[in-house]
Amino acid sequence: MELMNTTIFSNASAVDLDHCDWRCRMILIALYSVVLLGGTAGTIMMLRMMFKRKSQSMIAMIIPNIIVLHSILLVSLPFRLSYYVSVVWVFGSFACRVVSSIIYGHMYFTFVFYVAIIISRLLNYFKKLQMQRLQKYHVVVLSIVIWIVGSLVFLPIFFFKYGTDPRHSEQQRCFEFYKDLNHREFIVINYSMIVIMMTTVVALFLIKMAVIFQMIKALWPDMWAHQEYRAQIKSLFFLLVIVVCFIPHHAFRIHFIQNYSEKEDSELVLYNEICVALTTVCCLDMLCFIGGAIH
Template structure:
């Protein structure tokens, strides 16, 4: 029930946010670096939202009717979406934090490189190994937790967890230091200074990471270490809930519309 509620909220709010943000970007016709990244986030969130109805169908009926490849693809999309979104968030934070400026062609090039690597390298490799080491029921999906004790899965999980936590921790500390320095510098009229507002808005992306992504990764460590004790699948349920929480980052577009981060 919790999973269904989370995915319905995400689907409805995310779809509304994408429609409204697309309309706003079309009207503004801005070509800044941040705008280009946000457009890519729109596309990325769209792929994620398109996969949610398949998940909802399964969680409501408890029967998978779309074939084995669709099951693996739907399951993989949530991870591809999470880590690619994280990369885009960190890019926005770093660009604003260090006041980096790029020409449009450079921004378009590296964004295109991210998509090419994701589509032509990471996705095929992931689908080549993901959900292939064990036999699964044809009408059941999202059962790939059974592979979590495989050595390559343990190593890859720990690497991803370590990278995300380390990067997020470092940028959080730097961002807070910058915000504090600017607050002292411009006090008491801090909100009247563009520089402070820009850095405060950048912190929004760190908050999304802390709220949506970090719980899943912290729990993931515990889940991997205690998977063999999960006889009643209670840990599996918690893991799925934390995984569903990562998709709530699709609601960021509603925050953009409200002016919280744009």
């Protein structure tokens, strides 16, 4: 019996090594562990700070949405870690689809809330939006709209398309849904998301830089004494998080889609999995809040 169990585990490991070898798994275990520990600590500390301060600013009212997203992702990470440690998925194919899809849902929903914060600051600078006139219920309505619209887009893809190929349920493997990129509809969806995110980030970055340089020119050398300048610099933080955590995944995705082959995929899968894992690092943003980078 012991020999049989050893053989089964060895076969599972051999199958897994064709897709995500030991080096890949060690990198992912380390990265996800850091995100799990740092993200959990940051989320708890941020919640305590918010309960104490009870700020009514727009950013403070959007932050709970981001905390909810981070919390959902953090709950899913132990399942990922158990798989990369044991090399066997024992929770069933549906759970695999859920855990796998959470990381993408978290990325895109977080992206939308980050963009909402950045745009609100820009509108405030251009006097299109007076923050003092922005009531709490406006932000609540905006949050509800984002959740509803995002769910209407995301859930149909998950329930009817994502991970439904019978190949994904075999041999107790998980997180290999990149194989669906051989299907035209997934290629279209991926390219569409790449274009949307890249275009949005470039446009916001150019506008944000123009605004900051204009303010530096007008307020130099006392720009740090002005609240609006500090607010623009602080909101730039969210744009930098997007660039560091989300853009590498989408930039590499173009190369991955064009070059992926199930016969020779080891290096591409390694880099793809690392880029996917990198998107979760945005969970550490709460530690930056606690550290005083953003208030």
